């Protein structure tokens with residue numbers, strides 16, 4: 001990237017930053033470990049596994065490790081349930097010094113016993129945290145023995161890697177899900193699995209409703225508002241629709257290979273993506289009736305929201321946005337959504353975006369947009385200010401940064417307050433952006 | 447959400463359900479943020495650091511900066527020495543702090559990294575400092591981590607050069623920036639020269655300026671922590687979070703220490719101010735006397751709101767020790783007291799207070815919220831007090847709830863407004879009374895609804 005932008009940027013970080021120019025070459029480095037000494041915004045393998053599996057509402061999730069890992073992930077995801085609430089409790093082995101020295105197997109066995117004897121669980125997930133790998137606890141065997149003893153599923157989640165980032169945790173979660181689905185042959189049913197929606201603020205319910213309206217049968221939701229039984233039936237489905245590509249493409253590929261289920265990638269963020277996704281699903285099912293109904297649904301829903309969106313478009317036209325989110329897929333959707341509202345994206349970064357996603361980001365943003373991989377607060381602050389962004393979209397750690405800079409903020413992560421997907425989600429998104437951007441509070445900040 | 451909690455209490459040996467604590471590093475990070483121009487550094491994989499920053503950010507709603515050694519597979523096998531050296535170099539080059547405060551994580555502890563020797567081998571620019579604390583998460587809790595980091599500050603920085611500075615030291619413990627401010631206000635009102643460390647006021651409750659400051663104005667100055675070795679005495683507020691730092695100062699620099707309760711409630715605040723007065727020979731000024739008088743006035747005005755009400759308390763040990771005393775002083779019955787932090791001394795100290803007050807209560811260190819919930823199911827209480835996670839129990843048992851302590855993730859402003867000192871005590875009374883009276887209003891039949899309460 002052009003050196004004039006790079007004042008005060010760590011030498012090792014320069015290849016991870018890119019300023020979009022249509023004719024110039026240059027390639028962004030990504031999918032690498034963070035630099036030692038950086039204030040990385042990234043999370044770990046365990047975190048990745050946990051956020052994917054935790055929304056399974058009727059499973060018991062035991063964190064095998066010291067207390068921190070359990071307490072930081074206790075009910076933070078914001079995934080809603082329409083039924084069971086077990087998943088919102090925190091179960092852990094709270095490893096102590098003794099266990100680290102002599103091994104934690106005994107404690108884990110006791111923990112599983114205590115759950116099995118008290119709560120009659122169907123499925124228990126056992127997460128390995130980073131030190132479990134180092135002290136060498138054989139959780140596979142513990143889980144296998146518990147399965148035998150209680151006749152239930154006890155599934156180890158191999159999330160103890162410390163080197164990798166969240167994406168490897170996603171993979172560990174996918175492996176656990178495959179184990180839950182098992183090797184049994186299922187007779188096929190017409191219907192889809194919905195992969196990669198975690199039901200934040202109830203989003204999966206909106207999409208579910210759309211699918212119902214166009215006559216598509218949902219076999220299982222993976223994992224938002226998920227149920228163990230439902231997921232075990234997933235292999236019977238005829239199509240997988242994959243939303244959070246970062247976490248779930250792997251699972252979709254494996255399911256294609258193992259159960260012969262083809263998949264399509266979708267996104268329900270923003271009107272354009274929602275529209276395309278509904279049609280893509282209907283077409284992939286080869287169901288002309290569904291295609292017709294999808295068209296109808298799109299027409300009706302869009303009609304309902306246009307005037308409301310226009311209201312916000314007027315108020316937001318010409319503003320500038322900065323984006324920093326987990327995966328590339330979401331960044332892409334957000335850029336399009338902003339464009340639809342007349343907002344230009346001037347900076348965009350992700351924690352774990354892939355090369356192909358960055359390429360697409362480059363294609364859909366305008367010249368001069370700063371693109372970053374695995375960034376840190378100083379870079380965020382620098383580019384937000386230089387580019388004059390009016391709003392930042394990000395997660396927990398980014399919120400106070402934006403506020404300190406006196407600009408608006410929207411949480412598009414675990415702490416989103418309203419459903420942001422589908423047609424009504426597009427309105428909620430515009431509403432939330434407007435609420436923050438046009439708040440009178442900014443008048444008090446110089 | 448808590449439908450599954452059975453009433454009958456059974457001992458558990460393997461399982462913690464709904465913890466009342468978290469891990470050491472987050473406490474160490476919080477303490478380190480209380481040094482001006484300090485960048486806390488997490489020696490381990492990046493995930494821990496992200497968690498700890500997020501957790502503090504959620505509680506304080508301010509940016510929390512910290513760097514990480516970003517362990518790789520190799521680091522876990524061969525040790526994290528190289529990562530740490532690179533990290534120190536990078537951090538000084540880019541973030542340019544005055545001091546780096548390193549804490550370890552489970553991982554670096556388990557593989558046995560020797561931090562002092564790594565620091566020795568690192569390039570540290572002239573006039574800059576690097577300190578460290580060992581914070582294995584499988585020992586103690588976040589409070590232990592805080593305490594260890596304070597101890598680390600003393601170990602690395604404080605020096606006795608035989609010239610008394612005429613000041614005295616205050617270690618405030620794991621309390622909010624608003625409370626640290628309040629303690630400083632009281633000391634200033636008394637006109638005594640003091641050094642307070644760590645001090646997160648002005649860091650995690652920094653004012654809005656429209657600029658992002660990597661190092662906000664607040665925080666204890668490194669020079670002051672060094673000079674703490676020349677002070678005449680140290681007051682440690684809270685035996686769990688602050689005592690070890692004070693002992694270390696005594697050992698290293700011969701500064702005599704006294705450990706007191708966190709000054710929450712009338713008696714603990716009295717003790718704090720009288721001790722300061724005794725140590726410095728300064729009178730307690732009229733304006734503070736007046737505040738005390740107001741507090742007693744409020745206690746008289748409100749006593750019938752809460753007298754005889756039973757309360758369950760959970761959270762960090764220093765807070766609970768002070769709150770137990772205060773609620774007893776208010777005529778309440780602290781029936782269940784649970785901390786996640788281990789420590790027999792906690793149970794003993796609380797039991798003594800309960801015995802002296804003739805209260806039959808249950809107390810548990812290294813406990814969890816599941817246990818507390820079971821106790822409350824066995825025999826209910828009138829009020830629950832603790833951090834945000836208590837709200838699920840409050841809802842399940844339909845008990846009024848006062849948010850106090852750490853973490854509070856679903857409300858704001860708590861980090862700005864003190865619960866320490868006489869004015870803080872008034873605020874606690876207001877919270878307790880309002881919670882109880884709101885409940886009374888909610889439940890009152892039409893004919894019982896009262897205008898004046």
Ligand code: SF4
Pocket residue numbers: 065066067068069070129130131469470471493494495497550551552553583
């Ligand atoms: S690995 Fe250890 S230090 Fe890191 S979050 Fe978990 S408990 Fe805390």
